[in-house]
Amino acid sequence: PGLKVPVPCRYDEHSPDIExxxxxxxxxxxATRTGDLSPHWRYRLRLQLAEFEGVTDTHSDPSWVDSWTPQPMERHYESSVRLASLILAGTSISSRFGEQPAHSFLLDMNTLFERYVTRRLQDASPDITVEAQPKSKLDETGKVDINPDIVFHQDGSPVAVADTKYKLLNAGKGEPSDYYQALAYATAYGLNEAWLIYARTPGEEPAGTIRVRNSPVTIRTVGLDLNVPIAQLDQQITALAELISDKPEPTEAPAGQLVGAES
Known part of the structure; x- marks a missing residue:
């Protein structure tokens, strides 16, 4: 009586020093080293930084975040982790020899435009599955890879394919190489329609429709006016989702709305 007997147990030792x-x-x-940061936000950032005592201070490579899938215990982290990844990816030069970070803030607008349009199309298309960056093959033997930006599926089958282009239309037309790319995607997926989604400025000539010779494929180009409040941009993307879903839409759009007309 009174003798303590050791009891074996198994446990996980948690540490704050994780990736x-x-x-x-x-x-x-x-972020605290940003030159024009206001005193208020510098103070807020330092308070947050104090919460990470015991975490190794290192220049973290954010490239792994793109393929990261949060575990159940990490889901509350997700928005913070992705924002941190953007900050770190935008404040150093990735194509360099050496390890010295550069203080600047750079964003790949091609990637940002593509991801924003894709996400908003997903939100605006409840009846269609909008797949981002699917990998497929161009040829029957599977030797040539293709990677369209967006593929739309309905009832498990592809119904449309689209590529985003963060560049301006040229008199309502896209670049020839963009049309070749869209044609290849439509052909490989067995579709009669492909979409090219560009940026545009106010007053830009309406985009048009290209019907490919000796082919059933139609390539539709649309322009999104980025010089508008975010709510109006979302309205343009909703209109685009309706076009892709074959819902009736006018071919002419007022200023600040989606542009995509027959040529």
């Missing part, structure tokens, strides 16, 4: 926290700490430290 997610190292990424967040690195992003906070980077």
């Amino acid at each position: 997610l926290n190292r990424l967040l700490r690195a992003a906070l430290r980077t």
